[in-house]
Amino acid sequence: MVHVEPVSAYPPxxxxxxxxxxxxxxxxxxxxELRTRLREIADARAALAAMWAAFLSLGVSAILFAGVLLAVTGRAASTVPWIAVGVVLAAVSALFLxxxxxxxxxxxxxxxxxxPGNLRGGLWAAGGILFLLNVFLVIGALTTGRVLVMVLVDLGMVLLLTSAFVVPSAILGRSRLTLRRQTQKxxxxxxxxxxxRLSWRPDGRTAMFGPL
Structure with missing residues (x-):
């Protein structure tokens, strides 16, 4: 008995x-929403790039925040280690990125x-969390008078939320455009x-090679 492979309804x-x-x-x-091999490649690359970009942004944020604390407090012993950690994290992340x-x-x-899967969603998520946090920070600053503490905490949260939500979501939202541009360059x-393209064959999950 001869086994005959079914003919795909999609173009090879x-x-x-x-x-x-x-x-x-x-x-x-x-x-x-159509799953293709090129879109699968673009999405996986963007997910990995978003992770390393988030770590890179987190390292840069640690450097910036520690630098501000150093300028405000003048305590090098408690801030220089954070700068060193930020430099190492940023360098390693940039390498893998x-x-x-x-x-x-x-x-x-x-x-x-x-x-969030796009920049708008990341901005809304980060903005919503920051707004709720500032409600409590303002109340705390008004009752205790520690405005500088509120500003420093606010700055730290802005940097953290940017690294966790804005940066990765911006990369995820441009996954297909990025693959197209990088392929051209x-x-x-x-x-x-x-x-x-020459070696790929359809499978149960992905029936087409393209489009992107």
Whole structure:
């Protein structure tokens, strides 16, 4: 008995060139929710980049906040270690973030992301938390008179919320645009995606190679 593979209702990867699959006009003709291999790659890359960008922003925030505390209090013993930790965290995160640019995940690789998926959502989330926090901070400042403490806590929360919500959500919201632009600028990434186009086969989760 001869086993016959079912014929896919979707066009094969070879039906278009990589440039055609990446064309934004082609993407608009398909639903944004349609799962394709290129979108799978873009989303996984963005999720990993968002994580390292958040750590990078957190390291820079630690440096900035410790610098402000040093200027205000003059206590180098309690702030210099935070600056050193921030420098190390930022440097390591920048190194791994740079490696994401040429990373192409294997088929069925899925990185789960919880939180806002675009810049607007990140700004709303961070703004809402900051607003609620400031309600309590203002009440505390009025009752205790510690305005400087309120300002420092507020600054720290702004930096923290930016790192946790705004930065990663901005990267996630531009996942497909980023992959398209990086492919156009990086021949090595374009060559990797071209090899992927020639070797990829549909599976149970993803039926089409493109569009992006």
């Amino acid at each position: 990867p070879s039906s278009r060139t990589l440039e055609q699959w990446l064309d934004p006009g082609l993407g608009t003709t398909h639903q944004p 740079s490696r994401v640019r040429r990373w192409v995940p294997r088929p069925r690789t899925s990185l789960s992301v919880r939180g 990086d021949p090595r990434l374009a060559a990797t995606l071209e090899r992927e």
